[in-house]
Amino acid sequence: MKGIVFLGPPGAGKGTQAKKIVEKFGIPQISTGDMLREAVKEGTELGKKAKEFMDAGALVPDEVVIGIVRERLAKPDCEKGFILDGFPRTIPQAEALDEVVRELGKAINYVIALEVDDSELIERLSGRRTCRSCGAMYHVKFNPPAKEGVCDKCGGELFQRDDDREETIKNRLKTYKEQTAPLIDYYRERGNFYAIEASGDIDEIFSRIEAILNQ
Ligand code: ADP
Ligand code: ADP
Ligand code: ZN
Numbered sequence: 001m002k003g004i005v006f007l008g009p010p011g012a013g014k015g016t017q018a019k020k021i022v023e024k025f026g027i028p029q030i031s032t033g034d035m036l037r038e039a040v041k042e043g044t045e046l047g048k049k050a051k052e053f054m055d056a057g058a059l060v061p062d063e064v065v066i067g068i069v070r071e072r073l074a075k076p077d078c079e080k081g082f083i084l085d086g087f088p089r090t091i092p093q094a095e096a097l098d099e100v101v102r103e104l105g106k107a108i109n110y111v112i113a114l115e116v117d118d119s120e121l122i123e124r125l126s127g128r129r130t131c132r133s134c135g136a137m138y139h140v141k142f143n144p145p146a147k148e149g150v151c152d153k154c155g156g157e158l159f160q161r162d163d164d165r166e167e168t169i170k171n172r173l174k175t176y177k178e179q180t181a182p183l184i185d186y187y188r189e190r191g192n193f194y195a196i197e198a199s200g201d202i203d204e205i206f207s208r209i210e211a212i213l214n215q
Pocket of ligand 2: 015
């Protein structure tokens with residue numbers, strides 16, 4: 001069983017590294033951000049509730065995201081493991097996660113915190129581009145596609161997220177410090193916690209993660 005939680009500020013590379021784990025270990029990525037954006041795009045009740053918080057760079061209420069994760073973790077593809085990317089983001093979410101995994105007979109075996117300086121986070125987020133079709137992540141400077149605006153993997157169109165603009169980025173970093181950073185101590189005290197330096201080459205960072213997951 002590989003139950004993995006990725007902690008880290010916006011732009012730390014959680015999505016980028018989670019996709020590499022999916023390829024290598026064959027376990028699903030559970031990104032609450034992706035699920036919420038999908039709901040906003042489809043205009044569901046959930047999406048309507050979430051949109052104003054996301055646009056402001058604030059967190060969506062705990063009970064909303066906890067419900068989504070509870071449902072998702074119960075699906076059969078999570079049997080051998082899962083990577084939670086962007087959840088939990090508050091102490092009540094972490095407590096709810098403990099309860100959900102217990103109910104489902106699963107475990108959180110690795111909590112990996114990705115550490116990157118603020119100045120680099122801002123540069124990463126403002127240059128981030130995502131594929132509309134397959135969700136692959138790029139950066140205009142650090143990880144550009146072969147052809148501008150086009151996904152290398154599927155030929156899809158690359159777009160910039162609404163919340164990757166300067167004002168919202170600042171709010172998101174503030175939200176992280178106030179509400180999510182306390183989770184580092186929460187998990188550090190319970191074991192299975194690993195902090196890694198997450199700047200530099202994407203493949204080198206992945207090697208550090210692999211070494212943790214293979215132990
Ligand atoms: P990032 O790339 O900044 O880590 P995400 O894609 O994970 O961002 O999340 C985008 C937005 O979705 C967040 O700013 C927040 O509004 C909302 N969101 C995602 N996950 C959660 C969560 N676990 N709890 C509350 N809100 C969340
Ligand atoms: P998160 O999911 O934590 O918000 P992402 O994986 O979306 O972060 O990465 C944010 C941006 O930074 C993306 O544009 C991505 O291409 C880029 N990026 C990811 N890892 C690195 C790295 N090691 N060095 C430089 N840029 C990176
Ligand atoms: Zn694509």
